[in-house]
Every structure is written in C-alpha cells, then in structure tokens.
Amino acid sequence: MLYHLNKAMRAKDQSISGRSRFLSEKGGAPGPVAYWMSRDQRVQDNWALLFARDIAFERKQPLCVVFTLVPAFLGATIRQYGFMLRGLRETAGALAKKNIAFFLLEGEPHRTIPLFVKKHRVGTVVTDFDPLRIKMQWKQQVSSNISVSLIEVDAHNIVPCWLASDKQEYAAYTFRPKMKKALNTFLTGFPPLRKYPYPWPGASGAIPWDGLIRKLNVDHGVPEVEGIRPGEKAAHKRLKEFLQRGLKKYASSRNDPTQRGQSGLSPYLHFGQISAQRVALEVMDSSAPKSDREALLEELIIRRELSDNYCFYNKLYDKPEGFPEWARKTLEAHRPDRREYLYTPEQFETASTHDPLWNAAQNEMATTGKMHGYMRMYWAKKILEWSHTPEDAMETSIYLNDKYELDGRDPNGYTGIAWSIGGVHDRAWGERPVFGKIRYMSYNGCRSKFDVKKYIEKNRPSS
C-alpha cells in the first residue's frame, strides 16, 4: 500500500517532500533517522538525503547514511564494485564534513537494515528509488522486517517515476508531453545541505576501504578502468569539461562513434555520483547553441526517465515476454528462419565474429567499460541476428552489458537492449528474415554515417 506524505510534511517543503512516498507507514517513532543509500551515491543534490535531513532536523534527531554492500550483485565484477566503492569512500568523507554518520554494512539488505534499525533504535528509514526488480524486492522485505516507516524518495529522476506517468508508456512521444508539463513543478534548484547540528551518538568506525576492495569476493577477471575516475568530484569535473567543450558540438557529433561527442557522464549518472537534475540545470544555463542543449536534454531527461518508466511498469523488462505485442508476434513468426551466422556467448564475448565492426564494439566495451551509444544499438541488433532465439539474444546482450559496462545493471541498459531486440518504444519497419518487423541496422548503414575503418582501428584488440 502506498501513501503520499501527510500534510505536515508536505507543507514543510513541497520541492523535497513532493518527491517522496511511504512504502510502509507505521506511525512516527522516536529515534534517529537513517537514509538507506542505494542508487544515489552522492552528498550533493540528493533529494533523499535532503528529505531525511529535514525530518531528522524537525525531530531534533541524529542522522546517518547507511549503505549495504551486497556480494555478487547481478554478476557485477571488480570493475563496477571498484568504481562504486571508491566513490563511496569519497561520499563517506564528504558526509563526515557535514556531521552525518556513514555506515557500510555487508550482506543482504533484508537482514542488515532491520538489524541496524533495531540496534540503533532508528525511528524512520528513508531510501532512494530504483525500478529494478531486485531493489523493489529488497524494499518490500525490509519494510516487512522493520517496525518503523520506510519512505522512498526518487532522487534519481527529475520527475518522480510514479508521478511522471501512472502506466507503461508506449513510446517517447506519449511520454514527452507528460514530462514537459511535470518539469514545471519538479525541475527546481537544490537547497544547500548545511552542516548537521545533532551528532550521531558514538563512533561509526573507520572503514578499511583498500582492503575491502582487494578482498571483495567478486569476479576480478574484468579489470577496473584507468581512464574514468570515480566519485562525485570527478563527475563534476567531467560535467564542467563537457559544458566547456563538448556540448556545443553535441547534436552533430554524438552519433559518430569515432568522435568523443557524448557527455561521458553515464557511469556517474548510473551510480548516482552526479544528479541528472544538476546536469539539466547546468545545461540549460549554458551558452551552447539551442539545438545542442535540446539534444542533450532529450537524452538526459526524456529517454533516461522513459527507461525507468519501462522497468518500473514492466516487470519483464529483461525478457522477450516484455516486448510489445506486435514485436513478439513478428519475432515468433521468424523463429524458424535460418541464421546466416550463429555464435555462442563465448564467441561473442571474445569478439570472434566475422564482422570487424561488431568485434570492435565488443572490444571497446571490454577494454574501456563504455561502448559508444550508437554502437550499442548495432551491437545488440547483431546479437539478435546471430543467435538461435530472441531469448538467447536478450540473455547474451544483458550478460555482456552487465559484465563489462561501467553502467551495467541500469534501466537504460535493459531498455536500450529491449529497444534494439524487441522494438520497445519503437515502431514496426520493413519485414526481413530473423528480425521480422523489428528495425534493422547494417554495416553499410554505419559506413554511410561514419568512418567505420577508423572505429575498427581504434578498437583493435591490444594483443
């Protein structure tokens, strides 16, 4: 059962509390307030933290942030864990400066959070929003295992996902008008996070970060990426560089994989090390040409939040059963089609196909942790073309995406793959083998759009 906030909270600060909802309402209990941080791993511009601070301050109670480190989360490797933990180390330090305690727990949230709540006599738990099945399941388990209220705040989206639309949207054009209207209310500035006056009783204990990262029981076969520095500071530095140099060429160069035309912010956005709302505000404020600003905002706001809408309202977001009816039908009709090339997941993973362009894209992802956005479409569509079934194609794409991309396990990834393979948010096109009416992409199409040879050269295997 979901409730919106009561009148007293709503009156206090609409811009903060309007982004929250009760996941379980168990009355006001005395005791400190804990923000269970999960998706939004930052101190600045964080609506969930601001909300937790507000209710703690009102009750004159101590405030803490608690993060629970789950071993083997959806097949994440040291590449993603390292990026996340190095960012969290910075977050913990920044919180200390604000006089807010930080706790790092290890284990499944349905155990660790209730134990923490009991031990510290926490009065209210605030958490951030995430549409992924496992995250929603965690929250449900936690809310039934604690005797105090659990309140969710959408700190990731500009418009809270459950308010942007009350249903799964068919396409961007059905979502856009709703968003544009809601942005009038929600695209606001952020209040400052002041030093917190009520200290946490007792020490929260030092966290041995380096040892933790070394000893993590996860796949160490996919190395951390050197070129992209994790954390809130690095995220803001990247944003600043992009605003100064990249934004003014964004519209024309973002779809050219041989250029660095994209913002480079997706890993930071994925881990919540920077707020999309902050990026939007800065972009709107920039002196770059209107077409560039609009192109960026379309991706950052409409497409990004549409991905959350898809995963939130379609619990089969990573399966062909989640595809729209017309797409399922046409893929079904082409199930028996002969595949000209067929590869095993291992052949895909080792970039061993006949197509040098596809291999280059796979290589780019495996070595840099970030495949160019345009190539992600081509890459996934070819996996459909060269797999036995759409089910296999989804499984392979998601497995590889989540293993190698710094921004793996994100609604953007699942929705992008579903767009490529299953026509999600897309329309039907000319019928052809294997794809049916799913939009096709080709090597020749790429050749007419960018310098394919250059991209292949750039992403050759180093060995």
Next chain:
DNA sequence: ATCGGCTCGCGCAA
C-alpha cells in the same frame, strides 16, 4: 545526395 515506402498503434480530434 535525396526521397518514398516499408508498417504498427497510440492518442487526440471529431
């Protein structure tokens, strides 16, 4: 280089 057809269904106007 540019253009039209391909093909589906949502959502709004009427």
Next chain:
DNA sequence: TGCGCGAAGCCGAT
C-alpha cells in the same frame, strides 16, 4: 472513426 506521426533505418529508384 479517422488521422498524424513516432528513439537513433534500410533499400532501391532517381
């Protein structure tokens, strides 16, 4: 009920 149009294209004709 009719109609316009859409998240990133392809292909063949001109």
